[in-house]
Amino acid sequence: MYTKKKVVAMLLAGGQGSRLYALTKNVAKPAVPYGGKYRLIDFPLSNCTNSGIDTVGVLTQYQPLVLNEYIGNGQPWDLDKMNGGVHVLPPYESQKGASWYEGTANAIYQNMNFIRRYDPEYVVVLGGDHIYKMDYSKMVDFHIANEADCTISVIDVPLAEASRFGIMICDENNKVTDFVEKPKEPKSTLASMGIYVFSWKKLEKYLIENEEDANAKRERGESWSKDFGKDIITSMLRDNQRLFAYEFEGYWKDVGTLDSLWEANMDLLSPALPLDLHDKSWKIYSRSSYVPPQYIGNNAKVENSMIAEGCDVDGSVDFSVLFAGVTVEEGAVVNYSIIMPGAVIKSGAVVEYAIVGSDSVIESDAHIGKSPESAEKSDNWGIAVVGHNVTVSSGKSVEPKQIIGENI
């Protein structure tokens, strides 16, 4: 069968997301719920479909059960294709033995045969933990126009934050001259978004080199790594390959921490609308949950919120995001919070500045979180988090910054 594709995307979805603590106890980070009905991975997958990329390898490793089930045959994203489509690629055993993915570059290295099946010109490498809408085809066009070997998507960040990112230093033609991971004194404010376009033949060569080089170092007892930013990009720069920075303008949010996950959800409620999910020209697809429309009851007070189907709200909801099938009983209060699918907030419970995980139950008169104003010291304030499938008993409270992973 003729299987050639111009572009194949490889989505790195094996991350544990350890800074999301209780929320990633049993699910991989890309499967973390976001925005009322989505999971993080919906963004890169929908971007692929909307960009005309129909062949996607999803590299999984950490807690893949939920993610595998969610992706399924890829139909919700239109990625159930006769040729191509979405394929989940877990680590596997070969004649040489089995090994876990030992870094982002190694994950792709171990799946080079998947890419070779499609004999692509270009490979797009994506992460599964950012919220953004991006037309990758424009980035590929930019890559082609520059006759680049590698193109890295960058975003201009405030100088004060630049030391949190991998920073690209470019000349006037956007050609990358240097790359520094988390610099103490940043020479530029162009941060890598972890989105790469590679000319496949070049990437293949560098993946093999990095693998051999790292394995040799390991045998010699030296420190080694198999990462994109640290190894592949650095080696390509060393060899004077053509690396270009593609500047992205628009909403891009890293949701690596509980605070940033909360903020990214709150951004959806901003009147400035930095990210429009209602935009029909660039829909974000997700797996549907087959629940009836939401019901807002007689005692409800619902303002400035995002609420998904299947919810039953009879309490007060303000500045909050409610996922599918959430119940907020009469007399319950939910402010500035994110309530994940199937959670129940019982009568008299108060949830503010908090994240409540899927299928958790907040019993009556429990109190989750506090407003920043009410905290005695601002250092002590932060989002309160209740993990998935956790019951908070009647009258109990969860303090700001506290993370609950077991019933209390």
Added chain:
Amino acid sequence: MSVNYNLLGLIFASMHDSFVSDLTEHRTMGSIPFGGRYRLIDFPLSNYVNSGVSEVGVITKANYGSLLDHLGSGRDWDLARKKGGLHLLPPYSQTGGIYKGRLDALANIWSFVEHSKAQYVILSNCDVVTTIDFNPVLRQHKETEADITLIYGKGYYDGEKNRSTTILQLDEDKVVNDVLVAPRIKGECCQWLDMVIISKELLRTIVFDSMSRNTFSFTKEILQNKECGYKIMGFEHTELFMRIDSTESYFAANKRLLDSETRKAIFKYKTPVYTKVGDNAPVKYGLESNIKNSLIADGCIIEGTVENSILFRGVKVGKGTVIKDSVIMQGAVIGSNCRLSEIITDKNVGIRDDQILNGSETYPVYINKNGKI
């Protein structure tokens, strides 16, 4: 639910279209939007799927474009199958013109039925909203050695209003003694839900016998004809059902979903009602939104007040607007400072700022598809 290859499901998508002529002007009964995100055909289809029926034929008549668009390959009902699956059966008549009755329609699509390996056939229409498991019905059908089993529900009937209802009279063994089409009576009655279980073999005999006699009506020629000598049994469906037989009853049935007991009876956790996936974002409520007792589907953006109403997917409600006791179908864009009550807007209606529209419970104002006010 595991698959039951012994049952073939048939749905008449256009039966009783004329009773709700406003809503069926451009569509079939089956494609009438209902309950915020559904079409009426979703209910019989989901009942089949949730009963393990994996082979379904949808018999269409006219105006079925919207139905084709809604059903597609049947994937959203899990009916895009190699074995069985969803089959759309467009109108075709051996006697010329569009079919006249249920038997005529069945004769025209008989090769589809014949091709199925199922021994039993279930027939449903689209004008009854209910949740039912057909397995107990089939069990009773076999145990009582019935020729035909009619599914009925008990409820208040008013012959002046319920023009498409057929009333059954049964003896204590649930044998059907008499079948009356829209009799001029009032009160608690056994109402046929237009659902039938019959063996394929008997259905074949009935259909071809009728064709040779040039008769078309299953009700008149078979159920009401005592000379046939068939053993006709009733099966009582004890759960809630709502029949759509007028614009008024359509309006009332939608509003009845605001009652939590009704929602519990129709939308059961174990037997979801499937429908076409819309990929809409969750509902966004603005700073001054005020919502009471309403059913609201995904994709809506609401900045005004909504009370006692059903909003379908992707409806926009402007600031200062008050919508009460209304059914607003998919894609309506309603401006600011409007006052709307007791209205039904069909798909993609536009209402400019500062409009006032008031209907009444028995005569809701109906605004045509794509209407602009």
